[in-house]
Amino acid sequence: MDYFQNRLLEYFDELFPSSECGNCRPVYKTSSIDCTRMSIEILKLVSDLNQTNSTLPYIIDILRGVDNKTIRNTGHYCLRRFNSCHQLTRLDLERLISHLIIDGYLKQECIDKQPSLIIAYLRPGVNAVQLTSSNSQQSGNTTKIQTE
Numbered sequence: 001m002d003y004f005q006n007r008l009l010e011y012f013d014e015l016f017p018s019s020e021c022g023n024c025r026p027v028y029k030t031s032s033i034d035c036t037r038m039s040i041e042i043l044k045l046v047s048d049l050n051q052t053n054s055t056l057p058y059i060i061d062i063l064r065g066v067d068n069k070t071i072r073n074t075g076h077y078c079l080r081r082f083n084s085c086h087q088l089t090r091l092d093l094e095r096l097i098s099h100l101i102i103d104g105y106l107k108q109e110c111i112d113k114q115p116s117l118i119i120a121y122l123r124p125g126v127n128a129v130q131l132t133s134s135n136s137q138q139s140g141n142t143t144k145i146q147t148e
Contacts, residue, residue, distance in 0.1 A: 035096050036131075038085050042097060043105060043132050045081040046122050053121045056108075060093050097122075105131050 065083025104127040108120040
């Protein structure tokens with residue numbers, strides 16, 4: 001491909017291999033998976049932990065079954081939803097939760113803890129009841145994400 005960047009680098013006798021170009025890299029294979037059940041598990045976990053001020057990374061650690069000191073000390077490894085989304089990568093789980101936030105199933109509540117320190121806690125959103133009700137599962141409400 002003949003890009004402006006290549007022509008500019010050639011002018012200065014520099015080479016830019018196309019393998020380093022984001023436009024020339026091979027396309028990764030993606031697949032779409034139905035995450036409705038996992039989304040319901042996420043919403044139920046956030047509802048269960050609503051009073052404990054849980055952050056996005058902490059929720060992800062519980063859902064992926066991470067064994068760390070905080071989860072052990074709080075007893076959250078005993079939760080029913082602990083390790084319930086182990087089949088997703090951390091990145092895919094972040095994408096799914098971001099999707100749930102954008103669609104109003106979850107929300108982030110930002111708390112000013114100290115000057116210049118704001119912490120965002122996950123809370124159930126205005127649409128959380130729609131997804132967790134049994135009628136939504138029958139009506140065909142689905143949540144899908146693209147995975148690499």
